[in-house]
Every structure is written in C-alpha cells, then in structure tokens.
Amino acid sequence: MCQQACGLTVFCCFSRDRDRVIAKIGAPAGKLRDTAARCRYKLQLRRQFMGASAEYRHDFPGRPESGFQDKRILSHIYQTYTDDDLPGSDSIFKTVDKIHLIHHVITSSDKDCAGYNIRALVKDETIEAYFPLHEKRLLSQLMDRALDWYFMKEELANTIRDYFGDKVAFYFVFQAFYLKWLLPIAVLGMALQIWAMVHGGPNNFTTAPFCILVSVWSVMMPHFWRRQEAKYTLGWGTMDDKALHGMGGRQRALLWTAVKQSNKNVFLQRGEQTIKSDPTLQKETS
Numbered sequence: 001m002c003q004q005a006c007g008l009t010v011f012c013c014f015s016r017d018r019d020r021v022i023a024k025i026g027a028p029a030g031k032l033r034d035t036a037a038r039c040r041y042k043l044q045l046r047r048q049f050m051g052a053s054a055e056y057r058h059d060f061p062g063r064p065e066s067g068f069q070d071k072r073i074l075s076h077i078y079q080t081y082t083d084d085d086l087p088g089s090d091s092i093f094k095t096v097d098k099i100h101l102i103h104h105v106i107t108s109s110d111k112d113c114a115g116y117n118i119r120a121l122v123k124d125e126t127i128e129a130y131f132p133l134h135e136k137r138l139l140s141q142l143m144d145r146a147l148d149w150y151f152m153k154e155e156l157a158n159t160i161r162d163y164f165g166d167k168v169a170f171y172f173v174f175q176a177f178y179l180k181w182l183l184p185i186a187v188l189g190m191a192l193q194i195w196a197m198v199h200g201g202p203n204n205f206t207t208a209p210f211c212i213l214v215s216v217w218s219v220m221m222p223h224f225w226r227r228q229e230a231k232y233t234l235g236w237g238t239m240d241d242k243a244l245h246g247m248g249g250r251q252r253a254l255l256w257t258a259v260k261q262s263n264k265n266v267f268l269q270r271g272e273q274t275i276k277s278d279p280t281l282q283k284e285t286s
Contacts, residue, residue, distance in 0.1 A: 006105055006114050007031040020128065027102050029090035033058065035101045036093075038110065042237055043092055044079040053237025056092075081162065094162040099132045138163055152176030157232065166238050170229075177228055181221045185214065 008031065011024045027035075036043070036056040045052050056078070062071030078092040093101070109115040121127040142163065148156050152173055161169035192206050233239055 006112055007034075008102070008105060008114075024133070025102060025106065027098070027105065031105070032090055032093055032098060032101050034112070035105055036097075038112075039101075039104060039108075041097070041101065043097065044094075044237075045077050046079050049077060095135060095138065096161075096163060096165040100165075103132075135163075150176060150179055161236060166236060169236075170232065173228070173232060174225065177225055178221075181217070181224075185217050188213075 007027065009026045009028060011026075013022050013024075014020070015022055033056070035041070037058050040055040042053040043056050045054055054077075057072070057074050059075050060070070060072040062068030075092075080091040081094050082091040090098070104110075105113050106116055107114070107118055118127065118130050122130060142159065145156060149172060152175075157169055157173050160172055189210065192210055195206070196204055
C-alpha cells in the first residue's frame with residue numbers, strides 16, 4: 001500500500017534465520033524529482049554557475065497558446081554525479097540527497113508521502129532498525145584515502161559532503177583544520193620542554209615568549225577557522241542552516257558584508273535567496 005500510494009519501490013526478503021523481514025526501500029528518478037520540487041530541495045549547480053546551490057525546479061515546456069515562448073528549461077544547470085557519458089535522470093542527486101528525499105517521503109505528512117512516525121514504530125518494536133545503506137564502491141574509495149582525512153583538501157571535503165552530508169563534512173573539515181594549527185605549536189612546545197629538562201628547570205627565558213605565542217595562537221586560530229567555515233558555507237549553500245552554524249540574521253549580515261568587500265558578484269549569486277528571505281539582510285544591504 002505504501003508503494004502504490006507514495007511511489008516508492010519496496011523489496012522485501014527474509015533474514016537468514018527467517019525470523020525477520022528486511023525491507024529495502026528506494027525511489028525512481030521521477031519520484032525523487034517530484035519530491036525535490038515539492039519540498040524545494042536545494043541542489044548543487046554546475047561549475048560554470050560558480051558551484052552555487054538552488055532549489056530544484058521542473059522543466060516547463062511552455063504553453064501552446066503562447067507559442068511555447070514561456071518554456072523554462074533548467075535541468076542542464078544542475079551538477080551531475082556519475083561516470084557515465086549519458087547520465088541518468090537521477091544523476092543530479094548525490095547519495096545524501098537521495099537519502100534525505102526518500103526519508104522525507106517515508107516520514108512526512110505532505111502530499112504523496114507515507115507519514116510514518118519512525119521513532120514511534122521503533123519504540124513499540126514494530127520496526128527493529130531503520131537506517132540507510134552504504135554504497136560499497138564510494139565507501140571503499142573514501143577508505144582508501146584514510147590518511148588524506150588528516151590534511152583535508154577541498155576535493156576530499158566535497159566528496160565526504162556528497163556522501164555523508166554537511167554536518168559530517170564540517171566535522172572532519174574542522175578536525176583537519178585544528179590538526180594543521182595544532183601541530184606546529186605542539187612540536188615547538190615539546191622541543192622547548194625537552195630543552196628545559198636538559199638545561200635546567202622550567203624557569204628559563206623561553207617560558208614567557210612561549211606563553212605569549214600560545215595566547216596569540218588561541219586568538220588567531222578561531223579567526224582563521226571562521227574564514228575557512230565561511231568558504232565552505234558559501235560553497236555548499238548552508239548559510240540558512242542554523243543547526244550547523246548557529247548564526248542569526250545579524251551574523252549572516254556581517255558575513256555578507258565581509259564577503260561583499262572581497263568578491264561581491266560571487267556572493268550575490270550564491271546568497272540571493274538568503275538576502276530575499278531575511279529582513280535583517282535586506283536592511284543591511286539597502
């Protein structure tokens with residue numbers, strides 16, 4: 001019944017001991033597109049659009065009475081995620097996008113959605129577990145680059161974000177950034193500690209300069225992290241996600257002002273929707 005009413009594809013099988021039923025739920029490309037358009041899901045645009053994010057919109061072929069002059073073709077502006085020369089109609093969705101959209105169909109009470117309360121079903125043991133499945137090929141590619149996670153490059157950060165989502169990607173981006181800043185001060189502190197042990201107690205001429213250096217480091221590190229965070233925030237289109245950044249309208253306005261001074265055109269294309277929807281930003285930019 002869920003499959004017929006919601007457009008999902010459901011494959012069921014027994015467990016090895018035949019004491020459980022395992023249901024694998026998916027969605028065809030058309031259902032993913034309809035759901036993305038209905039809930040205004042943001043997708044990544046192609047590089048020629050500066051990697052911005054925009055709400056998904058269906059192509060509109062136009063009306064015959066107007067000679068099809070009002071047609072709107074937007075499908076070519078979205079980034080595709082496939083190695084095939086002829087990408088399929090669902091290639092505009094990353095793995096994490098598909099998971100979010102299918103979860104929305106299962107749990108939301110919107111039109112053409114199932115409206116199941118998963119937490120309640122798990123609590124009363126109607127469902128034993130509910131989780132997304134890994135894609136072995138993509139996961140193995142990430143595991144093969146385990147050492148690169150310690151010194152995160154932008155390309156790897158984007159790959160992690162495409163697979164695990166924004167929150168996990170920001171976590172590892174911060175961990176790598178913190179490690180880069182921590183290593184020099186840690187190596188220097190260890191060297192000074194060894195020098196102090198060899199040449200006498202801790203009361204030596206290096207103690208005060210090192211304390212001053214640590215104080216400066218503790219002030220500069222958060223400052224440069226905010227710049228790094230702003231870079232990924234603008235690139236990933238997550239300025240409106242308060243759960244990630246905890247920024248109110250005033251902070252977003254200040255961030256907009258700072259970015260405007262360095263690259264106005266890039267931000268206007270990426271942040272136009274935020275400016276239109278936030279009265280604080282409208283006031284700051286007027």
